[in-house]
Amino acid sequence: MKPRLDDEDPDRLYTITGGRSRVGGGSLDLVTLIVSESEPTAGMQSEHARILRTCRRPTAVVELSADLGLPVSVVRILLCDLLDAGVVTARHPRPTHSPDALPSPELLKRVLLGLRKL
Amino acid sequence: MAYGNSDTAARAPLRAGARHGLKIVVVGGFGVGKTTMVRSVSEIRPLSTEETMTTAGVGVDDTTAVRGKTTTTVAFDFGRITLDDEFVLYLFGAPGQERFWFLWDQLFAGTLGAVVLVDTRRLEDSWYAIDRLEHHGTPFVVARNNFGAPRHTLDQLRDALDLPRHVPLVDCDARRRDSSKAVLVALVDHLFALSSAREPTP
Ligand SMILES: Nc1nc2c(ncn2[C@@H]2O[C@H](COP(=O)(O)OP(=O)(O)OP(=O)(O)O)[C@@H](O)[C@H]2O)c(=O)[nH]1
Numbered sequence: 001m002k003p004r005l006d007d008e009d010p011d012r013l014y015t016i017t018g019g020r021s022r023v024g025g026g027s028l029d030l031v032t033l034i035v036s037e038s039e040p041t042a043g044m045q046s047e048h049a050r051i052l053r054t055c056r057r058p059t060a061v062v063e064l065s066a067d068l069g070l071p072v073s074v075v076r077i078l079l080c081d082l083l084d085a086g087v088v089t090a091r092h093p094r095p096t097h098s099p100d101a102l103p104s105p106e107l108l109k110r111v112l113l114g115l116r117k118l
Numbered sequence: 119m120a121y122g123n124s125d126t127a128a129r130a131p132l133r134a135g136a137r138h139g140l141k142i143v144v145v146g147g148f149g150v151g152k153t154t155m156v157r158s159v160s161e162i163r164p165l166s167t168e169e170t171m172t173t174a175g176v177g178v179d180d181t182t183a184v185r186g187k188t189t190t191t192v193a194f195d196f197g198r199i200t201l202d203d204e205f206v207l208y209l210f211g212a213p214g215q216e217r218f219w220f221l222w223d224q225l226f227a228g229t230l231g232a233v234v235l236v237d238t239r240r241l242e243d244s245w246y247a248i249d250r251l252e253h254h255g256t257p258f259v260v261a262r263n264n265f266g267a268p269r270h271t272l273d274q275l276r277d278a279l280d281l282p283r284h285v286p287l288v289d290c291d292a293r294r295r296d297s298s299k300a301v302l303v304a305l306v307d308h309l310f311a312l313s314s315a316r317e318p319t320p
């Protein structure tokens with residue numbers, strides 16, 4: 001299908017994602033930080049180019065979603081393309097174990113220090 | 119300290135070395151002050167976005183037992199606090215009502231903990247959130263956001279919420295940065311105590 005990007009287009013999300021609804025993006029947390037590894041190239045899908053520009057500095061998945069005005073699930077799909085192409089890398093949050101596995105006291109101490117400085 | 123946003127539309131990017139994203143969720147009923155709390159401590163103007171969830175026809179209040187998939191969109195907002203060169207904390211303001219149940223698993227996955235904001239004029243709005251957090255095993259604190267002078271003591275509120283003694287319960291004014299900050303510190307202190315108690319596994 002031919003991309004026809006238009007904010008008012010009800011099929012916009014379908015167009016942006018090429019109709020895919022689910023890929024391996026499930027591993028991208030809301031707070032996974034994305035970093036560009038290269039610059040946008042001519043002819044690149046505009047959302048992809050925009051992500052690459054924004055992620056010159058680390059940017060969380062959820063911030064990209066807000067910037068692009070796209071649901072998180074759609075942003076995950078776009079990011080999968082870029083990860084597959086090797087043009088971005090992902091800094092994942094600490095792995096989450098079982099729900100009641102608490103972060104270490106060391107990590108929490110660091111969080112407290114940061115909060116107290118606010 | 120001055121509120122952190124300049125007038126420019128562009129928000130400050132994260133530090134180049136930022137690598138650990140952390141999450142805390144602020145939950146509570148409509149209008150209880152979730153966005154206000156996020157705004158008062160965030161270094162960026164709160165942003166909002168949405169998540170589209172596909173649920174496999176397991177609606178809790180659905181007696182017609184719809185087969186197949188339903189897509190639901192939920193909006194939420196968030197703010198950000200840079201803790202140090204590597205750690206950055208995201209604060210999510212999430213609706214606490216039962217009809218958003220499908221969002222909860224996702225938002226709570228990997229979260230450090232939660233703040234339950236309570237408006238004592240509508241206590242019943244908090245019950246579902248507290249129930250859900252206990253069910254998930256997500257550590258939390260409860261903060262009473264005071265709209266006017268409180269009419270009850272915190273002990274009375276604890277009884278009314280049927281809140282176990284080990285769960286911290288504090289007062290706050292979500293509009294004030296120092297007050298919201300104190301609530302976050304109370305949560306992380308609580309987590310620290312829980313984590314330290316567990317640490318030496320003999
Ligand atoms: N008096 C008083 N007003 C408050 C306080 N916190 C929030 N408000 C006001 O209450 C109203 C609702 O606050 P919000 O922060 O939008 O509440 P919310 O929980 O995000 O609301 P929804 O997202 O719509 O569920 C706003 O007009 C706030 O200015 C408080 O501590 N005291």
Ligand SMILES: [Mg+2]
Nearest residue numbers: 152153195211
């Ligand atoms: Mg709100």
